[in-house]
Amino acid sequence: SQQGEEDPQALSIQEGENATMNCSYKTSINNLQWYRQNSGRGLVHLILIRSNEREKHSGRLRVTLDTSKKSSSLLITASRAADTASYFCATAPGQNFVFGPGTRLSVLP
Amino acid sequence: GAGVSQSPRYKVAKRGQDVALRCDPISGHVSLFWYQQALGQGPEFLTYFQNEAQLDKSGLPSDRFFAERPEGSVSTLKIQRTQQEDSAVYLCASSWRRMENIQYFGAGTRLSVL
Numbered sequence: 001s002q003q004g005e006e007d008p009q010a011l012s013i014q015e016g017e018n019a020t021m022n023c024s025y026k027t028s029i030n031n032l033q034w035y036r037q038n039s040g041r042g043l044v045h046l047i048l049i050r051s052n053e054r055e056k057h058s059g060r061l062r063v064t065l066d067t068s069k070k071s072s073s074l075l076i077t078a079s080r081a082a083d084t085a086s087y088f089c090a091t092a093p094g095q096n097f098v099f100g101p102g103t104r105l106s107v108l109p
Numbered sequence: 110g111a112g113v114s115q116s117p118r119y120k121v122a123k124r125g126q127d128v129a130l131r132c133d134p135i136s137g138h139v140s141l142f143w144y145q146q147a148l149g150q151g152p153e154f155l156t157y158f159q160n161e162a163q164l165d166k167s168g169l170p171s172d173r174f175f176a177e178r179p180e181g182s183v184s185t186l187k188i189q190r191t192q193q194e195d196s197a198v199y200l201c202a203s204s205w206r207r208m209e210n211i212q213y214f215g216a217g218t219r220l221s222v223l
Contacts, residue, residue: 048210102151
């Protein structure tokens with residue numbers, strides 16, 4: 001079973017709108033990471049948030065972490081067509097990395 | 110240097126054939142991971158190396174799957190007697206050191222078993 005679960009599974013928005021994706025996980029973590037995957041490509045690391053952090057920013061990305069609810073959110077502001085991709089959260093509850101099923105984001109021009 | 114390189118990018122195999130998938134990690138990266146990704150799903154962990162030592166192979170789905178990294182750099186994932194359910198994208202990732210945890214992924218090998 002997967003540690004992380006993203007929702008929604010799919011999201012379509014217009015260019016310029018904000019996109020919010022959520023991730024829930026099951027066990028305690030040291031950090032949580034978000035990755036992006038364009039169609040036919042490997043995953044690209046976006047941002048890492050540690051368990052003692054509540055919020056982190058990187059450019060147009062904002063990540064929050066609520067360890068009491070075992071959840072995280074990824075906000076992409078002022079979305080662009082190039083943001084169209086699948087987004088995954090990943091945790092390392094033990095020795096391994098566990099990825100959720102992902103949110104497929106479509107940004108329409 | 111260059112990123113993680115995987116070859117071949119695409120592989121078509123007849124059921125029962127053996128296949129070998131190659132991963133060239135980023136130079137100097139200690140840790141190397143293999144994942145299997147089904148269509149529309151997230152990557153599923155297969156195995157992990159630290160240098161040449163295979164520290165975790167708990168994700169390998171059967172004894173038909175075998176991975177090695179004999180000199181602590183290039184790794185090969187071998188699948189024997191391929192089955193249709195082995196069709197997936199196989200991703201390789203490397204990281205500088207285990208505790209840093211940020212992984213750099215290759216583009217993957219798409220395996221289709223007919």
